[in-house]
Amino acid sequence: MVQPTSTVLDKESLKNVHINKSNVDTQIKCILDTNPVTSTTNHNAWVLKAISVIDLTTLAGDDTRSNVFRLCAKAANPLPSSILEKLELKEKVRTAAVCVYPSRVKDAYEAIKLMNLNKEINIASVATGFPSGLYPFETRVQEIKFAVNSGATEIDVVLDRSLVLTGQWDALFNEVQQMRKACGDAHLKVILGVGELGSYNNIYKASMISMMAGADFIKTSTGKEAVNATLPIGLVMCRAIRKYYQMTGVRIGLKPAGGIKTTRDAINWLVLVYTELGPEWLTPKLFRIGASSLLDELVQNIILE
Numbered sequence: 359m360v361q362p363t364s365t366v367l368d369k370e371s372l373k374n375v376h377i378n379k380s381n382v383d384t385q386i387k388c389i390l391d392t393n394p395v396t397s398t399t400n401h402n403a404w405v406l407k408a409i410s411v412i413d414l415t416t417l418a419g420d421d422t423r424s425n426v427f428r429l430c431a432k433a434a435n436p437l438p439s440s441i442l443e444k445l446e447l448k449e450k451v452r453t454a455a456v457c458v459y460p461s462r463v464k465d466a467y468e469a470i471k472l473m474n475l476n477k478e479i480n481i482a483s484v485a486t487g488f489p490s491g492l493y494p495f496e497t498r499v500q501e502i503k504f505a506v507n508s509g510a511t512e513i514d515v516v517l518d519r520s521l522v523l524t525g526q527w528d529a530l531f532n533e534v535q536q537m538r539k540a541c542g543d544a545h546l547k548v549i550l551g552v553g554e555l556g557s558y559n560n561i562y563k564a565s566m567i568s569m570m571a572g573a574d575f576i577k578t579s580t581g582k583e584a585v586n587a588t589l590p591i592g593l594v595m596c597r598a599i600r601k602y603y604q605m606t607g608v609r610i611g612l613k614p615a616g617g618i619k620t621t622r623d624a625i626n627w628l629v630l631v632y633t634e635l636g637p638e639w640l641t642p643k644l645f646r647i648g649a650s651s652l653l654d655e656l657v658q659n660i661i662l663e
């Protein structure tokens with residue numbers, strides 16, 4: 359669990375952040391020119407890596423206990439036996455977590471307990487007035503406690519974007535710090551809602567403030583905004599994570615989420631993180647992909663010879 363580090367970093371220093379959009383776009387083009395897929399074995403290794411970092415998500419108004427049970431079964435056994443037999447894998451492949459609404463956490467907890475996989479599959483819950491964050495602070499914090507008490511081990515909170523858009527950095531820091539406290543031992547992922555933050559500078563600053571206030575992960579989006587996880591935005595967040603690591607020695611995770619649907623999308627994100635943060639970030643402890651419809655596509659793209 360990451361502790362708040364406001365004493366290490368000075369919030370005032372964020373005033374001089376200027377991120378140049380055309381530089382970001384050029385750098386993304388260079389990164390994506392590096393195609394890591396060089397053979398069938400290597401292609402499958404990237405696909406399996408992508409599966410292992412998925413937070414398998416259902417965040418729909420019609421979510422029920424039974425579809426959460428099905429989601430958990432899929433997270434536990436994402437590959438059909440026909441593929442398992444052909445690949446002869448040494449290690450079991452599972453997704454890193456499932457991600458649900460607070461009221462469905464109990465169902466996920468019971469499903470995962472039934473399979474005896476509590477230590478292998480994390481249970482993430484969205485909270486704090488997902489997706490807008492525009493609810494009273496008291497109820498937002500109560501949602502965190504409710505989800506933790508129901509069995510969530512990871513909490514994906516949303517920021518109140520208005521605090522970013524009006525430059526209320528201290529208020530933002532205080533809110534995230536209190537959310538961190540409410541999580542107790544659960545990991546805190548802070549969803550920035552990047553598509554509604556107005557500029558790359560704001561995305562960078564909100565990333566820094568969230569990390570200073572104790573986020574274990576910074577996450578791009580709820581999946582409900584018009585603009586969700588894009589690679590240029592991912593690059594800006596990686597740069598903030600790298601800067602934070604250089605200044606504190608603490609590694610914070612990245613979770614792109616929202617609109618990641620294809621094998622190419624997933625591999626591009628892995629390449630971005632590998633290039634910008636290094637191979638040590640390509641583990642479920644430091645990298646997740648939040649997605650509701652990516653898994654089937656990845657499984658279909660495993661090449662069997």
Ligand SMILES: O=C[C@H](O)COP(=O)(O)O
Nearest residue numbers: 580581616617648649650
């Ligand atoms: O947190 C995860 C996102 O809500 C998933 O978005 P998606 O449904 O576009 O994959």
